[in-house]
Amino acid sequence: MNKFVFLVLYVSALLFQPANAQVISSDGINPIVTFKDTPQEQVYVHYNSSLLFTGEYLYYKIYCLTGAKLQFSSLSTVAYVELVSEDKTVVFRHKIKLTSGKGQGDFFIPTSVASGNYKLIGYTQWMRNSKRNKFFQSDIAIINPYQGDQKKITRAYESPEKQLGFLTENNQVSQSDISSNEGSNVIRLFVDQKQYGKRKKVSLKINHKSTNFSNSYTSLSVRKIDTINVPVRTTANVFTASIDKMSNHKVDLTANRVFFPELRGWLFSGKIVTENPKLSMENKKVILSVPGKSYDLKMATTNDDGSFFMNIDKPYVESEAFIQVLGDNDKFSINIDQHVPMDYKGLKFENNFYITSDMKQMILDRSVYNQINNGYFNAKPDTINLPRPIVPFYGEHLQAYNLDDYTRFPTVKETVVEIVENVRTKKIGEEKFIFLIKKEKPVFEGSNFLPLVIVDGLMIQDHTDVVTYNANNVEKISYSRIPYFISSQIFQGVLDIKTNTSNFYEKYTKSYLKKIKLFTPEPKKNYFIQSYDGDREKQFSHVPDFRQQLLWLPDLKLDKEETNINFYTSDNTGSYEICLEGFNEQGKPISVKKVFRVE
Structure with a gap:
């Protein structure tokens, strides 16, 4: 029997919405009906x-x-x-x-x-x-x-x-x-x-x-x-x-704007926009990376007008985060909702x-x-x-390689070839590469999915940036061969790379990668x-x-x-x-x- 790990992210529409809109949560419940008898x-x-x-x-x-x-x-x-x-x-x-x-x-x-x-x-x-x-x-x-x-x-x-x-x-x-x-x-x-x-x-x-x-x-x-x-x-x-x-x-749930209770942490929301009116903004995947030594990753799916919602239920030490659209990233920009x-x-x-x-x-x-x-x-x-260190969404049981225990190679590509089993790189263009992780067992015949690549907690879409990265700056490479479902997105395993300084994201720039300031709860x-x-x-x-x-x-x-x-x-x-x-x-x-x- 194939082993699956399902990551259930509570994608909530329970923020402020026009009361006359049909706001339906991810489990099909109309929150106005649900909360109408909830006491103040x-x-x-x-x-x-x-x-x-x-x-x-x-x-x-x-x-x-x-x-x-x-x-x-x-x-x-x-x-x-x-x-x-x-x-x-x-x-x-x-x-x-x-x-x-x-x-x-x-x-x-x-x-x-x-x-x-x-x-x-x-x-x-x-x-x-x-x-x-x-x-x-x-x-x-x-x-x-x-x-x-x-x-x-x-x-x-x-x-x-x-x-x-x-x-x-x-x-x-x-x-x-x-x-x-x-x-x-x-x-x-x-x-x-x-x-x-x-x-x-x-x-x-x-x-x-x-x-x-x-x-x-x-x-x-x-x-x-x-x-x-x-x-x-x-x-x-x-x-x-x-x-x-x-x-x-x-x-009163009949006003023009209704504020729903923050049941499972604080609510983070925004909207993707595009200058191309022919592009659909529905069903796009938006990924939030909260990097650092104790990091987290959230993903939400946009609705028909490009809006997305995430429930932040973990305490973060870091107040900075990065957000990006998965896939056609250069075609969209992201606007973050501020506190009303x-x-x-x-x-x-x-x-x-x-x-x-x-x-x-x-x-x-x-x-x-x-x-x-x-x-x-x-x-x-x-x-x-x-706060206690956040356990990564994929668990703690990964195959890990501390590079100081092995002969050092110039790039991550060479390191993977010589040291890391079940992980390889594939050239898809003159200067482009992707990572591939060998499946434990076939998941869907004829279907191949890319692994989720993370460096110091930051989700990386352009694998080439990591394939050609100086391996002398890398402390550890870990991977899992288990398929992961995040929202409705499938990844064939996870490749998690930790650098010596744990701050790869500070110098990493992409046009589609937006750095944001999180309005996080005050520390106790x-x-x-x-x-x-x-x-x-x-x-x-x-x-x-x-x-x-x-x-x-x-x-x-x-x-x-x-x-x-x-x-x-x-x-x-x-x-x-x-x-x-x-x-x-x-x-x-x-x-x-x-x-x-x-x-």
Whole structure:
């Protein structure tokens, strides 16, 4: 019995499409019919501060909920977070991978971001099917002391009763009272002291009073309380209350543009075009290569107007990719669909945060602290959770030849002839060659198919470029004799070549090969936690520590009656707030706060 390996690529038409079009997925299902009764999603974003300076980080955790009980959504696997200025300019747009309805990210405030009032926005594609703005939004103020123009956060004159000034210590604490909600009635925060010295350990206990909250998913922020009036952050409790008022609002799939949920990763789409009106654009194969050491390859088939769709369900380290049309490549060009921007015409900025002249010293001190902290970032860096290496679509069982184990030959052609079994080259013109891989068993009598040739993850159509390539630059040649089906395309085996530098694609150019930038999800990070325990006290004794943010734990699961967390204070004195936000498995909000002092 012939051995076949079928690669099933989910080619989805579930992106944004005109609602009056008959959008049918690859398995013959009309998605409008499929999703018409699917409940709407809601997004809540817990973020560390509503006032940020240049040189500080905005940390955030996103919770995606659905249904009347606001349980964690299993529908969307991708969410989006944006920061929008008063003139409706998007400062950043992040794509966030959701795992069981949860994801995280951060944004470093650069000097290019001006002082002003901003909105933090969170949404999924599915949430965009609404006649009302159902996306999450909350106010954030930014102070950039390095730009001379501060008009957006200053006022020519305000009456004394309306002026924003410094908060007293009691005012600061009142802004951080423990929230009175279902979550805080059963979850409480305890610290071992009310006041700490500099660089001292704080022991935090999170206690549960109810088994209903024994499986709770939260994020924890410990940050210095601002000494001026700042925009109010939206708590999980306030968010839930606002959602309850709109619980009867349903998904609208009758609009001119419908956004379908990103079920299995994020959706990548585009369209091939041609200047020759006689050429058919239907049933053309479009290949996406994401090259590098851990690479991937996707293929889609165009519909009658040349449109194609791919589902990207794997985490990529590389953000650059290459796309090409298989076959008559020089006759087509490729246009990639960009992320459809949100409509912010109705977005209202009512926060009206501004600064006064008596805040000058506070702004100066905080800016200096930020410069010092950033100057020592390498001493206490965050780390990125690199995704697991992607297993090639054809598996890992290939016949491999490490060329250092053999006599070296000048070209790949000579190397294949002398070393690699079952692979040969064939001349098809005066200067053209193709690779051929011997079949294990005949697949279709009288039919011959070319192998899939890959170099450092890049699919190569012109085999001549590889046949004549300098073999001294090649580390390994691997092949498989098994026929492969990608979409509806058949390849007689795979020839996978790895160069010494794994970057063959950087200098490889073809007129039909288009280099593109992928809008990939943000990497998941482990955030640095400062410690002065044991030898670390001496190790960091000469490193300045003026942290405003003492701790950020975006992925804190509460699955026992008591959770203990230790962290250390900094040399930055003042009142600090411990803020715990999140939801339990039943969709009940958690919003608990605790204040302590550092002197």
